[in-house]
Amino acid sequence: MLNEWTFIGLFLLMGAIFPGVPILLNSLILGPKKNNPVKNSPYECGIETVGDTWVQFKVQYYIFALVFVIFDVETIFLFPFAVAFDQVALFMVVEVVIFILILAGGLIYAWRKGALQWV
């Protein structure tokens, strides 16, 4: 098993090197370097930026990420069960359906409370 993951590890390393080469080629060797303050300033449709780069972050983003975490954890629980599907009995499948229904109930609660709206 370690052999397979060694391949993955090498892949991640190679995946870091392969795009790195053209980027370095561009930045360090081939691209011109003519800095001037106007070019380097942040782009805002041609206007000067005012104030810090900070955007009021809406709490809506956070709620979506939160609901996603819940469903992510739920789905992860179901993956090993899916692999062992051949060896479980019917009532065990019903148990898992109950598991899913409990969380579907949570989704419906979130829906009715308006937590899933983007305002």
Next chain:
Amino acid sequence: MDLSQLFSDPVGFVRDLLVQLLASLGLADSAINVILAAIGVVIIASFCLVLPLFLIWFERRVVARMQDRIGPNRVGPQGALQTIADAIKLLIKEDITPIGADKLVYNAAPILSVIAVISMWAVVPFAVNILGTRLNVGALYIISVGSLGTLAIMMGGWSSNNKYALLGAFRTVAQLVSYEAPLLLSLLVPVILARSMDLGTIIEKQEVWFIVAAPVAALIFFATSVAEVGRTPFDLLEAESEIVAGFHIEYTGMKFGMFFVAEFLHAFTVGALTAVLFLGGWRGPGAEAYPLLGVLYFMFKAFAGYFLVILMRAALPRIRIDHMLDLNWKFLVPVSLAAIVLTLLGDKLIQTAGLESEWLRAGLLFLGNLVLVWVVYWFLSASARRMRAEEEGADDHASPGHDDHGASHEAHAVLPGDAGAHAAPAH
């Protein structure tokens, strides 16, 4: 080791040659394994980075044809070298780093984006024995490296020191994170049907393609994967008219090129994954005996998926972000949960009933999916009917005799709600 092995097991043939060569140089076994793995990695990674050259040209020609124009046709035969010309142009562009950008994160973001997409190809089986590696958690591995891509976008947007990039990055991450929920859920369905997370096993179990046994899950997987890439109709992330290129405003030259390559490769990967999970991967007549045929079938199916992605891009308008998130949480997640429950119960009932035939099993699950689609349609039309009744009730109470009665109907028709993509907009 004879030449017929070249056809039946090309990778094994080459591998034996190399092992002999390296052993004759006197290297230890583990070193040989590492070198062979490294060679395999280089081959797959190079394939993944060279493929976008063709993919970008293909897309530009197809989109152009759909828009009744020709597309690039000057550089090279039929414009085939256009992408190389673009790559050279990007290579010699100046690399501008905005003032106040966080250098380490700013430079790492495009690289992480490419790593996320290339690493998916480590487990995709091209043929029976032509693949990177067989992980027993292949399907989950693909999702995990996909989430690295989401992170890369967040990093890129934040480190650019630009309000629009930050705003774009937030909205992008909200979209990508939201659409990962139905992606995972619909990915669970082929895993249940094949009883394994290993992509090779999933293909081997597809005597009947899983798209027959789980069409709803296939459609949801395809749609959410397209949303994960950030392609139209979900391409708010780079909508030029809205948010000025979103999170990659401040990237120039090859760094932008890397984001671009990552996106196109990801779009093709969507086609490839749909082919593997639902269309039988390399399966086809004669694929087991001649793996090169399997590669051909696989690439054909993957390109069919990619063509569908391009078609969607050329034909569909962009969805507004609140419609998009409504579509996800109020339609895709419940429907994919229902599809999972259906597949779990259906498959277990079929198994306890002792039905062995693959076709019968696929057929019964297909019928179950049809029932699910009918139930969903019933729900949607009931809620659309309810919405229409509310509007007409509200309009009756409004002031009489106004000419824009029709206009107000149209205005109401685009309200967000449960009407997602399947809404009956009939008025």
Next chain:
Amino acid sequence: MTAAHVIFLVTAVATLGAALYVVTARNLVHAALALIASFFGVAIIFVLLQAGFLAAVQVVLYIGAIAILIIFAIMLTRRVMQDTGPQTNRQWWVAAIMAAVLFVALLVSLGLVPSLQDVTQPVTALPSPDDSLRQLGKSFVDPNQYLLPFELASVLLLVALIGSIVIAADKKQP
């Protein structure tokens, strides 16, 4: 010193270094990114422990969901772009000594456990990864094993969902 040992040492040092940076970094987002690096290090250690499924779950959940949640939470504060000043106070060396003492105490007490005397071999023979995954799946739904915690986990997730919506959602709904 096999390759696995070397990889483990490098990963462990990197993970601990990243974790240290999380608590001492002045820039909150840098701290979050270092946290992601330490999560990734933990995933690599899971792979070395032949728990490939847990490694994938670690990346999907921790890096793909929880780290993003943490970054969003950081973005909700105004202090994202500011240098928040030095993160240690004047008694940091006392804390460092106590942490080192605790570490040595843990090592010694682990070393006294008889079955861990020889840490170079696995304690019991591990089943193949496929089998262990299937056993995990079966143990979730087997009434004699972990069925009750499994269902309670779903109730726990439900409670978390409801609680977070109650706290975080807009109070516009009547």
